[in-house]
Amino acid sequence: MNRYELGKRIPAPELIERVAAELDLPAAYFYAYTNDEAELLERYFRLSDAGKARLMKFLLGME
Template identity: 55%
Template sequence: MSVLGDRLKQARLKCGLSQEQLGLQAGLEVESASARMNRYERGTRVPGVELMERIGNVLGLPLAYFYATSEDEARLLVLYQRLSSDDKEKLCQLAEQLAIT
């Protein structure tokens, strides 16, 4: 399985959706929703960015989450998305300070 496929499956299961349900909510056709989502999760096909944005919206996750190369990075992306604009700025300032030291 690919990183994208792994993250996609984990997020879908966490939301309690079937492959078909997720595909339909992301705008796929009834006839192919389940099969296409299965192929994406197994890594035999790669969805386009536009579709991944729609899937991310359904699952409440940022697009970058699905492409993160480490668990820490994925976790930070999810947490960052949940912050207010002010808190995002504070976090960026803190990260800059930590990177300097």
């Protein structure tokens, strides 16, 4: 873990996916640059499919 924190090693994508699944988060969460971005990713991940579709329509100005 120390080597990951120091930037001497980078976790394999497979490891990130396993950790994300265990924590019930999207893998992209771990690549977010800001806390706001991470929170948006988490909230989007937890939306139902219908909720995701509604949000996308809203963001595209279709709703």
